[in-house]
Amino acid sequence: xxxxxxxxxxxxxxxxxxxxxxxxxxxxxxxxxxxxxxxxxxxxxxxxxxxxxxxxxxxxxxxxxxxxxxxxxxxxxxxxxxxxxxxxxxxxxxxxxxxxxxxxxxxxxxxxxxxxxxxxxxxxxxxxxxxxxxxxxxxxxxxxxxxxxxxxxxxxxxxxxxxxxxxxxxxxxxxxxxxxxxxxxxxxxxxxxxxxxxxxxxxxxxxxxxxxxxxxxxxxxxxxxxxxxxxxxxxxxxxxxxxxxxxxxxxxxxxxxxxxxxxxxxxxxxxxxxxxxxxxxxxxxxxxxxxxxxxxxxxxxxxxxxxxxxxxxxxxxxxxxxxxxxxxxxxxxxxxxxxxxxxxxxxxxxxxxxxx
Amino acid sequence: xxxxxxxxxxxxxxxxxxxxxxxxxxxxxxxxxxxxxxxxxxxxxxxxxxxxxxxxxxxxxxxxxxxxxxxxxxxxxxxxxxxxxxxxxxxxxxxxxxxxxxxxxxxxxxxxxxxxxxxxxxxxxxxxxxxxxxxxxxxxxxxxxxxxxxxxxxxxxxxxxxxxxxxxxxxxxxxxxxxxxxxxxxxxxxxxxxxxxxxxxxxxxxxxxxxxxxxxxxxxxxxxxxxxxxxxxxxxxxxxxxxxxxxxxxxxxxxxxxxxxxxxxxxxxxxxxxxxxxxxxxxxxxxxxxxxxxxxxx
Amino acid sequence: xxxxxxxxxxxxxxxxxxxxxxxxxxxxxxxxxxxxxxxxxxxxxxxxxxxxxxxxxxxxxxxxxxxxxxxxxxxxxxxxxxxxxxxxxxxxxxxxxxxxxxxxxxxxxxxxxxxxxxxxxxxxxxxxxxxxxxxxxxxxxxxxxxxxxxxxxxxxxxxxxxxxxxxxxxxxxxxxxxxxxxxxxxxxxxxxxxxxxxxxxxxxxxxxxxxxxxxxxxxxxxxxxxxxxxxxxxxxx
Numbered sequence: 095x096x097x098x099x100x101x102x103x104x105x106x107x108x109x110x111x112x113x114x115x116x117x118x119x120x121x122x123x124x125x126x127x128x129x130x131x132x133x134x135x136x137x138x139x140x141x142x143x144x145x146x147x148x149x150x151x152x153x154x155x156x157x158x159x160x161x162x163x164x165x166x167x168x169x170x171x172x173x174x175x176x177x178x179x180x181x182x183x184x185x186x187x188x189x190x191x192x193x194x195x196x197x198x199x200x201x202x203x204x205x206x207x208x209x210x211x212x213x214x215x216x217x218x219x220x221x222x223x224x225x226x227x228x229x230x231x232x233x234x235x236x237x238x239x240x241x242x243x244x245x246x247x248x249x250x251x252x253x254x255x256x257x258x259x260x261x262x263x264x265x266x267x268x269x270x271x272x273x274x275x276x277x278x279x280x281x282x283x284x285x286x287x288x289x290x291x292x293x294x295x296x297x298x299x300x301x302x303x304x305x306x307x308x309x310x311x312x313x314x315x316x317x318x319x320x321x322x323x324x325x326x327x328x329x330x331x332x333x334x335x336x337x338x339x340x341x342x343x344x345x346x347x348x349x350x351x352x353x354x355x356x357x358x359x360x361x362x363x364x365x366x367x368x369x370x371x372x373x374x375x376x377x378x379x380x381x382x383x384x385x386x387x388x389x390x391x392x393x394x395x396x397x398x399x400x401x402x403x404x405x406x407x408x409x410x411x412x413x414x415x416x417x418x419x420x421x422x423x424x425x426x427x428x429x430x431x432x433x434x435x436x437x438x439x440x441x442x443x444x445x446x447x448x449x450x
Numbered sequence: 451x452x453x454x455x456x457x458x459x460x461x462x463x464x465x466x467x468x469x470x471x472x473x474x475x476x477x478x479x480x481x482x483x484x485x486x487x488x489x490x491x492x493x494x495x496x497x498x499x500x501x502x503x504x505x506x507x508x509x510x511x512x513x514x515x516x517x518x519x520x521x522x523x524x525x526x527x528x529x530x531x532x533x534x535x536x537x538x539x540x541x542x543x544x545x546x547x548x549x550x551x552x553x554x555x556x557x558x559x560x561x562x563x564x565x566x567x568x569x570x571x572x573x574x575x576x577x578x579x580x581x582x583x584x585x586x587x588x589x590x591x592x593x594x595x596x597x598x599x600x601x602x603x604x605x606x607x608x609x610x611x612x613x614x615x616x617x618x619x620x621x622x623x624x625x626x627x628x629x630x631x632x633x634x635x636x637x638x639x640x641x642x643x644x645x646x647x648x649x650x651x652x653x654x655x656x657x658x659x660x661x662x663x664x665x666x667x668x669x670x671x672x673x674x675x676x677x678x679x680x681x682x683x684x685x686x687x688x689x690x691x692x693x694x695x696x697x698x699x700x701x702x703x704x705x706x707x708x709x710x711x712x713x714x715x716x717x718x719x720x721x722x723x724x725x726x727x728x729x730x731x732x733x734x735x736x737x738x739x740x741x742x743x744x745x746x747x748x
Numbered sequence: 749x750x751x752x753x754x755x756x757x758x759x760x761x762x763x764x765x766x767x768x769x770x771x772x773x774x775x776x777x778x779x780x781x782x783x784x785x786x787x788x789x790x791x792x793x794x795x796x797x798x799x800x801x802x803x804x805x806x807x808x809x810x811x812x813x814x815x816x817x818x819x820x821x822x823x824x825x826x827x828x829x830x831x832x833x834x835x836x837x838x839x840x841x842x843x844x845x846x847x848x849x850x851x852x853x854x855x856x857x858x859x860x861x862x863x864x865x866x867x868x869x870x871x872x873x874x875x876x877x878x879x880x881x882x883x884x885x886x887x888x889x890x891x892x893x894x895x896x897x898x899x900x901x902x903x904x905x906x907x908x909x910x911x912x913x914x915x916x917x918x919x920x921x922x923x924x925x926x927x928x929x930x931x932x933x934x935x936x937x938x939x940x941x942x943x944x945x946x947x948x949x950x951x952x953x954x955x956x957x958x959x960x961x962x963x964x965x966x967x968x969x970x971x972x973x974x975x976x977x978x979x980x981x982x983x984x985x
Contacts, residue, residue: 155545219733225544226488227732230684234725237677241722344673348552355549402564405557412550413538616850623836623847630834633796635822635851635899 098428105427113273121265129265130333135373136268137329142353142365143279144322148315149351150359150422151283151291153224153308157347158232161239162209162320164342166327168243168250170205171259174198174332179258186248198262202271202328209324213317221312236347243339250339257336263329271329275322279362282318283424287311292360345401352408358418363425368418375407376400455588460706466594468702469601473656474679475686475694476608477649483625483689484638484645485540487547491531491554492653493676497562499524499654500667504573513576521654527558528650529643537639555672562669570668573661597659604652605695612691617644625689681728687738696739749774749934750795750826750903755804757787757794764790766958767804772903777925777935779945779966782955788938789831790958792905795936796828797821808903822851827901831908831938833892837881841872844880844891848898858898865894868924886917893924903934910941922948946970 120132141163149155173196175184180192196204220231244253282288290304291311302308331337349372357368379400411418474492481489503520507513535554539546579596582589612618617640624631624641632638660675661667682701686693704727708720731739750772757765765787772778780788793799795806797818806813813821827848836844845865849858866873869890875883883891889909896904906925910918918941926948929935939945946952952969954962962969 149545155548219729223732223736226482226486226548226688227684227736227738229488229548230680231729231732233677234681234728238722238725241719245718345556348556351549351552355546359545401556401560405553405560408553409535409550409557412542412546412553416539416542416546616846619839619843619846620850623839623843626836626838627834629798630830630836631847632798632818633822633828633830633834634847634895635819636847637819 101428101431105431113269117265117269131373131377133263133265133268133333135369136265136272137326137333138350138353138369138373139272139366140275140322140326140329141350142357142369143275143362144319144326145350145354146359146362146365147279147282147322148312148319149354150361150365151288151295152312152315153295154221154232154312154316155229156232156316156319157229157351158234158236158239159319159323160342160347160350161236162213162323163327163330163346164239164243164339165209165212166202166205166324167331167337167342168256168327169208169324170201170328171256171331171337172249173201173204174260174262175258176260183251183256183258184249188248191249198267198332202325205328206321206324209320209327210317213320214313217313217316221309221316236343240339240343243342253338253340255336255338259331259335259337261332261335263333268329268333271322271325275325276362276366278318278322279365283360283362291315295360349404352404354418355408356411356418358420358422360422361418361420361424364418364420364422367420367425371419372404376404379403458588459590460710462590462594462598464703464706465699466597466702467705468699469597470656470659470675470698471678471682471701472695472698473601473604473652474675475682475698476691477652478676478679478683479686479689479691479694480621480625480645480649481642482683483691484621484628484642485536485547486544487536488544488551488680488688489531489536489649490548490551490676491535491558492551492649492679493672493674494555494558494562495524495528495531495650495653496657496660496672496675497558497667497669498527499657500573500661500671501562501566502654503658503661504571504667507574517658520658521651524654524657525647525650528646528653532643532646537642559669559673566669568669570666570671573665573667575662575665579662593659593663597663600655600659604655608648608691611648617641621645678724681724684728684738685731687735687740690738690740693738693740700739749809750936751805751807752791752795753805753807755791755794755801755806757790757799757801759790764958765794765801768955768958768960770953770960770963772934772936774934775932776950777929777937777948779942779949779952780936780938780955781940781942781945781952784940785957786955787958788955789907791955792828792830792907792936792938795821795826795905819851822899825900825902826905827896827899827903828905829892829896829907829909831911833888835880835883835888835891835895838879840877840879841883841891842876844895845898848895849900851899857900861898861900865897868927869894886913886920889913889917889921893921897928901933903936904928905936905938907938908940909937910939910944918944 117132120129124132141159145156145159148159172184172187172191173194175195177193177195180187180195184192216235220228220235223231243250246252250256283292327342334341353368353372354365355368356371357366358364382399415421474496477492477495478489481487481492499520501520502523503516506516506519511519531554535550536547539550575593579592582591583595610618612622620631620636620641621644623634624636624638628638631641656675657672660671678701679698682697683694684697685700686695686697701724704724705720708723712720712723750770752768752770755765755768756763768787768791770778770780770791780791782788790799794801795813797813797816797820801814804814808824808826811824813824836847839847842862845862846858849861852858866876871887872890872894875887880888880891893906893909896906909921909925913921922944925935925937929948937945937949946966946969949966951965952963953960954969962972
């Protein structure tokens with residue numbers, strides 16, 4: 095007699111095997127370009143899943159999460175930058191910092207931690223606000239972070255490129271963190287607490303009547319989201335190895351939001367789906383931007399075509415499928431199983447529709 | 451220059467900048483009031499107006515004709531925006547509308563970059579505007595005076611419009627209670643289009659004044675202004691026209707104040723301070739100055 | 749004059765009106781009774797075009813209004829005085845009244861009607877330049893009614909006009925309702941205060957969870973023990 099649990103475990107096992115297989119294949123057989131795309135995908139997934147924690151699950155739509163990515167990136171990069179490079183690139187670093195050179199994991203953890211601390215302090219004031227006000231306030235946070243980064247020359251090299259970051263981000267590091275983020279996002283979304291939060295996302299009064307402490311749940315989501323976003327920042331910094339404050343501003347914010355919205359807010363699998371789709375689409379478009387030949391027609395390079403197309407797709411999705419491709423729900427694997435397997439007489443296997 | 455003259459100079463600066471912010475914030479407030487839409491793309495209307503005027507100027511038309519042409523361009527752009535991007539999503543949750551305006555902004559900016567190239571172009575401000583008035587030791591640029599005058603005129607016209615005309619009163623009604631507005635038989639589509647049109651006209655005017663002031667245009671020129679307009683709107687209380695005007699001038703004064711007060715080492719942090727001030731304000735008045743101080747009561 | 753035929757209305761997935769059929773003849777005052785959530789307001793919102801039925805028809809004097817917009821529905825002469833009043837607080841009393849007449853082009857007629865409304869509700873005439881938000885609950889209700897009347901409706905939809913008001917004001921309002929009825933305005937009245945409603949109505953419909961469960965002339969319902977028990981709390985009217 096097979097039960098629901100069996101199918102859940104089976105699904106999980108298959109997903110794990112597929113993912114592991116995919117990663118191993120990528121590492122072994124795919125080109126360096128593809129490998130880089132896959133690492134970038136991992137980081138995007140972390141960003142979107144953590145964005146979903148706050149934007150998809152609470153009534154707060156934060157426009158400033160990329161600010162935490164910046165904090166994470168710079169913090170980790172400063173910590174891991176080899177001492178010799180520090181002398182050259184950051185000559186005015188305070189002495190205690192100038193002597194520090196950490197390895198990847200501690201630096202990343204500290205980066206995430208710093209992001210959390212900032213999130214906590216900022217969140218204490220911002221998470222009280224609602225609707226458009228909190229969105230504008232978090233946008234303000236993004237701008238404030240940008241301004242600080244651009245002007246704190248001693249620590250960040252200001253608007254100049256910060257380079258020389260050691261390339262620590264491997265496929266395994268990136269995906270390891272990604273799996274962790276997905277796991278935590280999943281656990282929260284599927285918990286009773288998480289489901290209640292989503293159900294009352296837009297209605298504070300209902301939330302309070304269900305015993306949800308709105309401020310506390312928002313602050314928790316905000317800090318958790320900041321942690322993983324900061325980690326993603328560190329991963330990113332050690333992946334592209336050079337960046338500047340402009341790498342963490344509006345365009346990136348819109349990118350991540352697009353992924354979230356397309357996949358469906360409130361859904362972890364939706365976030366992943368959105369990240370995958372947009373990453374793949376971006377890559378295709380980026381290649382097309384250089385100009386491609388379709389048969390006899392030569393399409394000339396079109397700068398910004400990918401951005402333009404992205405925004406059009408975004409608008410289309412919002413108009414026609416405002417809840418995202420998955421409609422805000424998780425991917426329902428049970429439907430797959432009940433389709434695949436025949437029901438056996440009376441002892442029918444009934445993978446239920448308990449999902450979402 | 452004496453203390454007093456310095457203060458007067460800065461005061462005029464503040465009013466001038468505040469006027470621009472106020473005009474922009476009104477456009478945002480009008481649309482938000484009725485649709486609950488935060489139109490990020492409003493900033494790009496500045497850009498459209500400026501490039502429109504630039505094109506005409508390059509073709510040799512006199513300045514005032516080109517200015518008018520720019521305003522017409524931004525108005526058409528605004529109405530198109532409403533019809534194509536925002537009307538289909540009316541009734542959608544606020545977040546969707548905000549995000550769509552994000553998308554429209556990125557769309558417009560990238561199209562502009564494509565068409566006009568990302569490098570800024572010079573804006574040929576007529577010499578009549580470039581000169582300054584002299585009052586003893588005081589130097590007031592003509593542009594500042596024009597900006598203030600234009601703003602005052604537009605604000606007076608707007609006030610007359612929303613208090614004396616049926617359409618204007620309908621706008622205020624729709625802004626307050628859209629359902630009741632429908633029930634009265636107010637032509638909501640027309641009201642919304644009017645809100646966008648007025649906002650776009652304001653944006654076009656601001657675009658011209660801004661371009662004339664800084665002497666150049668570029669595809670991303672609307673970005674910071676709309677952010678400021680935002681802040682101004684929020685300060686005054688989103689949706690309130692009077693609040694938008696108040697917020698605009700307050701913001702202008704705040705910026706000039708910070709410019710003067712901050713030690714030079716902290717001067718670049720001015721924008722950050724503005725946002726910090728905003729956040730502090732929101733903590734005490736979560737709905738802005740003119741909004742209610744109450745939060746939802748259970 | 750007005751018929752709802754087999755109308756089904758949904759709020760997202762919730763089936764709010766279930767095959768509702770209702771008729772209002774010209775000159776009648778028909779009352780819709782029922783508990784909270786029974787669907788009474790939903791019916792009015794559907795007639796006014798705010799809600800669209802998934803099936804069924806709304807017919808008015810030969811026009812099929814089922815797919816019409818609120819704008820068109822005002823044009824054919826259906827006025828709506830909504831539940832909770834929904835007056836425009838930031839507008840003055842005068843401006844509110846003007847909004848009621850927003851579709852009309854005859855300035856003189858509008859002026860006359862305004863004076864007529866001020867004669868019905870003198871208190872409004874005293875507060876012409878005051879903003880709506882400063883009015884008391886009763887005054888706001890009067891304004892809401894006056895505003896709806898400014899459209900010169902031939903059919904007036906009234907949603908819970910007595911809600912939350914002191915008995916004295918309620919009396920005044922129902923006096924005006926009776927007066928309007930006598931002057932020939934067709935009225936569809938939604939009320940929780942069944943007693944008052946039954947005193948002025950010609951016919952009634954009783955709704956329960958989206959369905960019409962009882963209907964008939966008011967004399968028949970007045971002595972019906974069901975109504976007594978549920979809505980009048982004991983004694984017959």
